[in-house]
Amino acid sequence: MTTTTWLIILLVLSVVANIALTARLSVLRRRPLPLPLSPTTTVRDSPQTLHALESTRLELEQARQAADHATGLMQGRDLELGRVRGLLTEAQAQASEAAAAAEEALALRKERDELLTRLREREEEVRRRSRERDDTQTQALARIHELERRLADAEAHAEGPLGPEPVSPAIPRQLPLGRDTTADSSVDGADLGPVVVRAASARGDRARHDGEHRRDSVLLRFAEEIPTPTLLSAVAAGSPRGRWSQSAADRACRSLAAQVGRYGEGLGRELYRPDGDDGALGALLRTALQGVAHSMRLVTRGEGPGGEADDAAIEVALTGLLTRLGDDREREHLAFGVGDGALLRLRDGAWSAVFTPGESAPDRTLRLPADAARVGWARLTTLPGDVLAVCSPPMAELLLREDVGSWFAARWAGRQPYLTSFLSEVNAPVRSTGGDRSVVCLWDFGDAREARSATP
Structure with a gap:
């Protein structure tokens, strides 16, 4: 059985013992006490009187024993209650530790989820930039090929702004004139x-x-x-x-x-x-x-x-x-x-x-x-x-x-x-x-x- 079940049983036994002791004490209180004899009263030692006194002493002895037993039960109940309180305190501490562990686990799980989300975002960013880089390289290669094609067409067909011979220098048709002339x-x-x-x-x-x-x-x-x-x-x-x-x-x-x-x-x-x-x-x-x-x-x-x-x-x-x-x-x-x-x-x-x-x-x-x-x-x-x-x-x-x-x-x-x-x-x-x-x-x-x- 679990600790909680034992605690419940001990509480029930303590309550039953307390009820029994209370009932016994109530019976004793309801009985009339013998009236004290006046100094002028003469007591006769009749057999009935002696028998009543003996019965009263027995009942008092039984009451004392019951009171002692009740006191023992009360002390045992107090001990049991102290033990129960200790068990409850320990159970509460364990419950608090379990709750803290659960909160820490929840925080770690949340942090893990956030890290996974950021990792997925980074992976998506890397994929996007890789696509952009590939597109840029493709466009650059296409541009280079287009320029090479245009240059080849210009050189082959004498088209474009560079003239019929783009790699050949222009040759002057006459020498310069003037006193300040140079090459x-x-x-x-x-x-x-x-x-x-x-x-x-x-x-x-x-x-x-x-x-x-x-x-x-x-x-x-x-x-x-x-x-x-x-x-x-x-x-x-x-x-x-x-x-x-x-x-x-x-x-x-x-x-x-x-x-x-x-x-x-x-x-x-x-x-x-x-x-x-x-x-x-x-x-x-x-x-x-x-x-x-x-x-x-x-x-x-x-x-x-x-x-x-x-x-x-x-x-x-x-x-x-x-x-x-x-x-x-x-x-x-x-x-x-x-x-x-x-x-x-x-x-x-x-x-x-x-x-x-x-x-x-x-x-x-x-x-x-x-x-x-x-x-x-x-x-x-x-x-x-x-x-x-x-x-x-x-x-x-x-x-x-x-x-x-x-x-x-x-x-x-x-x-x-x-x-x-x-x-x-x-x-x-x-x-x-x-x-x-x-x-x-x-x-x-x-x-x-x-x-x-x-x-x-």
């Missing part, structure tokens, strides 16, 4: 470990048709005066109306290299040290471009009114880029300039403008040497695989065109072309505004070993 095209480049750079400048279609000379200039220099290894890239675009714009563009690039060398220690401190000051950096750039403007004015010294320089004949838009060399997962650059040049970035197959010296329309009309103090600049970083392009305005327009930009991106993303290939691609017969095409492309491979593996 029709120029190319330069270097493989500097994790940084690969190519520079090219080609005469525009309009200048070739009119027999005019190229007015742009490009420059690549190792800025050895800066303590940290740094590359200087520059593109100078001369004004089509300037008589000496080509000489001024060439002088601007060369003078910029000299000014960077002159202020190299200060530029290196403000560029690469943690305590570098942007205000001091901007002041150094303004001072350097003012030195460039002074050098440019020497080209037309004495040709202006009163023997001064003729600024209108040497107007140039200048865009420069200082690049930190060496293996680096996030490469630091400083872009600066005056005018309407641009710095573009090729990432994930798409071109985007990351810096323009003139942010507003009036600023894009600024030119050296008159506006040397209005220099614009910005810090930026590139990741391994990025391509930066310092461009003249016509070249920037070509790269940002959807039909032509994808063609250049397919040839320049992730590879370092030979100098001749790079010049051919810059000089491809693409319909444009007709201005000179000048660009410096910089490939950031992050690590020199990756650059070597990307050779075409």
Whole structure:
């Protein structure tokens, strides 16, 4: 039998014993007690009296025994009640522990259900993202196949914006004329470990048709005066109306290299040290471009009114880029300039403008040497695989065109072309505004070993 059954039996026995004892005591109380004898009463010792007394003594003895037995029963009942209370207390404690265990089990079961629900949600999220990734890869592959098909059709059927021979450069039909004439095209480049750079400048279609000379200039220099290894890239675009714009563009690039060398220690401190000051950096750039403007004015010294320089004949838009060399997962650059040049970035197959010296329309009309103090600049970083392009305005327009930009991106993303290939691609017969095409492309491979593996 269970503990509860024993408890019930003990309670019943205790109650029965209590009832019996109570009844016995009630009978004894109802019997009349013998009256006390007065002192003057004479008691006769008759047999009946003696017998009654003996009966009374026996009954008293029995009553005492019954009272003692009842007292024992009461003590036993108290003991049993104490034991019952202990058992009840123990049972209540066990019941409390069982209830706590049940609550803990319920909480654990609830937590398990929540974890299972979250796990199912995570699994669904992983499946959804896997489907999105597969769809993206499928779309990307379809896009690549479509571009390859369009390129093959354009090359085979002489269709599209690239002309009949998209990989062959446009050949000029006559040499340029004028006192400020220079070569029709120029190319330069270097493989500097994790940084690969190519520079090219080609005469525009309009200048070739009119027999005019190229007015742009490009420059690549190792800025050895800066303590940290740094590359200087520059593109100078001369004004089509300037008589000496080509000489001024060439002088601007060369003078910029000299000014960077002159202020190299200060530029290196403000560029690469943690305590570098942007205000001091901007002041150094303004001072350097003012030195460039002074050098440019020497080209037309004495040709202006009163023997001064003729600024209108040497107007140039200048865009420069200082690049930190060496293996680096996030490469630091400083872009600066005056005018309407641009710095573009090729990432994930798409071109985007990351810096323009003139942010507003009036600023894009600024030119050296008159506006040397209005220099614009910005810090930026590139990741391994990025391509930066310092461009003249016509070249920037070509790269940002959807039909032509994808063609250049397919040839320049992730590879370092030979100098001749790079010049051919810059000089491809693409319909444009007709201005000179000048660009410096910089490939950031992050690590020199990756650059070597990307050779075409």
